[in-house]
Amino acid sequence: MEEGLSGRFYIKAAGGVRGSGGGGGGTKCGRWNPTTEQVKVLTDLFRAGLRTPSTDQIQKISSQLSFYGKIESKNVFYWFQNHKARERQKRRKVSVDEKDVNIRREEKIPQPKYFAEVTNHVVEPAADRVIQTLQLFPITSFDEPEPAEKLRLRVGECREFAHTFVSDIDHPPLDLRLSFF
Amino acid sequence: MEEGLSGRFYIKAAGGVRGSGGGGGGTKCGRWNPTTEQVKVLTDLFRAGLRTPSTDQIQKISSQLSFYGKIESKNVFYWFQNHKARERQKRRKVSVDEKDVNIRREEKIPQPKYFAEVTNHVVEPAADRVIQTLQLFPITSFDEPEPAEKLRLRVGECREFAHTFVSDIDHPPLDLRLSFF
DNA sequence: AAAATATGAATGAATG
DNA sequence: CATTCATTCATATTTT
Numbered sequence: 001m002e003e004g005l006s007g008r009f010y011i012k013a014a015g016g017v018r019g020s021g022g023g024g025g026g027t028k029c030g031r032w033n034p035t036t037e038q039v040k041v042l043t044d045l046f047r048a049g050l051r052t053p054s055t056d057q058i059q060k061i062s063s064q065l066s067f068y069g070k071i072e073s074k075n076v077f078y079w080f081q082n083h084k085a086r087e088r089q090k091r092r093k094v095s096v097d098e099k100d101v102n103i104r105r106e107e108k109i110p111q112p113k114y115f116a117e118v119t120n121h122v123v124e125p126a127a128d129r130v131i132q133t134l135q136l137f138p139i140t141s142f143d144e145p146e147p148a149e150k151l152r153l154r155v156g157e158c159r160e161f162a163h164t165f166v167s168d169i170d171h172p173p174l175d176l177r178l179s180f181f
Numbered sequence: 182m183e184e185g186l187s188g189r190f191y192i193k194a195a196g197g198v199r200g201s202g203g204g205g206g207g208t209k210c211g212r213w214n215p216t217t218e219q220v221k222v223l224t225d226l227f228r229a230g231l232r233t234p235s236t237d238q239i240q241k242i243s244s245q246l247s248f249y250g251k252i253e254s255k256n257v258f259y260w261f262q263n264h265k266a267r268e269r270q271k272r273r274k275v276s277v278d279e280k281d282v283n284i285r286r287e288e289k290i291p292q293p294k295y296f297a298e299v300t301n302h303v304v305e306p307a308a309d310r311v312i313q314t315l316q317l318f319p320i321t322s323f324d325e326p327e328p329a330e331k332l333r334l335r336v337g338e339c340r341e342f343a344h345t346f347v348s349d350i351d352h353p354p355l356d357l358r359l360s361f362f
Numbered sequence: 363a364a365a366a367t368a369t370g371a372a373t374g375a376a377t378g
Numbered sequence: 379c380a381t382t383c384a385t386t387c388a389t390a391t392t393t394t
Contacts, residue, residue: 032374032375034374075375078375079374081375082374083373086372
C-alpha cells in the first residue's frame with residue numbers, strides 16, 4: 001500500500017547494512033550509512049568525553065574514519081549533535097508514570113532509560129584489525145561536566161506492571177485535557 | 182563480512198494480542214504493543230489536531246494511557262511521530278498528479294555550516310497551530326485537514342564519491358590522536 | 363506458511 | 379541546543 005512510489009528499491013540487506021569493510025561505496029547513496037567500525041569509534045570518542053568536537057577535530061575524525069568508508073565531516077558533526085541530544089532526551093523522557101497502577105511496588109531499575117540503547121556491537125571479526133589506538137583521555141569538554149557515561153546493559157527487564165484488573169470498566173477516569181497554552 | 186549486524190535483538194514477544202478488551206496481559210516486552218483503547222485515544226487526539234505533543238503533553242498522555250496497559254513516554258512520542266509522518270507520506274503519493282513543469286533549478290544544496298548556508302527552504306507550514314482543549318470525548322470534531330504541504334526538495338544526491346577503494350593498505354592506521362591543545 | 367502490509371523504533375539530516 | 383522531518387529497519391498482524 002505504501003509502496004508504489006518513491007520507486008526506490010532499497011536493498012533489503014538483512015542484518016543491517018552496516019556491514020563493515022565494504023565501504024558502502026556501492027550505488028546506494030543518499031545518506032551516510034555508518035559502518036560498525038565508524039560507529040564504534042565515534043561511540044568511543046563520545047564515551048571518552050567528546051561531546052562537541054571543534055571543526056578541527058571533526059576534520060581529523062572524519063579523515064580517520066574515511067578509511068572505513070565514505071564519510072564526510074558533516075556526518076561526524078551531526079553524529080555528535082544527535083547523539084548528545086538523544087542522550088539527553090532519553091534522560092528527560094524517562095517514563096514518569098507513577099500513580100495509576102498501584103501494584104507497582106517492586107523494583108525499578110536504578111537507571112530507567114528512555115529506551116534501550118543497544119550498545120552491543122557485535123564483535124566484528126575484523127575487530128582485531130581495527131586497532132583503534134583510541135587514547136583519548138578525559139577531554140576537556142567546554143560544554144558541561146562529563147557525566148561519566150556508563151555502559152548500560154540492554155534493558156533486559158520487561159517489567160510490565162500488568163493492568164490486568166482493567167476488567168470491564170466502561171471508562172476509566174481518563175480525562176486528557178491538554179491545554180496548549 | 183556481512184556479519185556486522187545492527188545488533189538489535191529483541192526478546193521474542195509471545196502472543197501480542199492487541200485485542201485489549203480482555204486480558205491483554207502476558208505480553209512480553211520487546212516493543213510496545215498498544216491496546217485498542219490506547220490507540221483509540223491517541224487517534225482521537227490526533228484527529229483533534231494534536232500533531233506534535235510537547236514533552237509535557239507526552240508525559241500526561243502517557244500517564245493517562247498507562248491505565249490501559251504498559252506504556253512509556255517514548256511510545257507516545259513515536260506514535261505521533263510515525264502517525265504524522267505516515268499521514269503525510271500518503272498524502273504525498275497523490276501529489277504527482279500535476280506535472281508541475283515548473284522545475285526549479287535549485288543548485289544550492291542545503292549544507293550545514295560547513296558549506297554555503299542556504300536558506301531557500303520552502304515556507305514552513307506551521308500547521309501545529311491547533312488550539313483546542315482536547316477532551317477525551319470528541320465533543321466537537323475539530324477535524325482539521327492536512328494543511329500546507331511542504332514539498333521539500335530532497336536532495337538525495339550522492340555528490341561525494343565514495344572513498345577510493347583502499348586496496349593496498351593492510352590495516353587502517355587508525356590513530357585518532359586528537360590534539361586538543 | 364509465505365507474502366504483503368501495518369506499525370513501532372531508530373537515526374541521519376536539518377532548521378531555528 | 380531542541381525540535382522536527384524523512385527514511386529505514388525490525389516486527390507484529392493480516393492476507394493469500
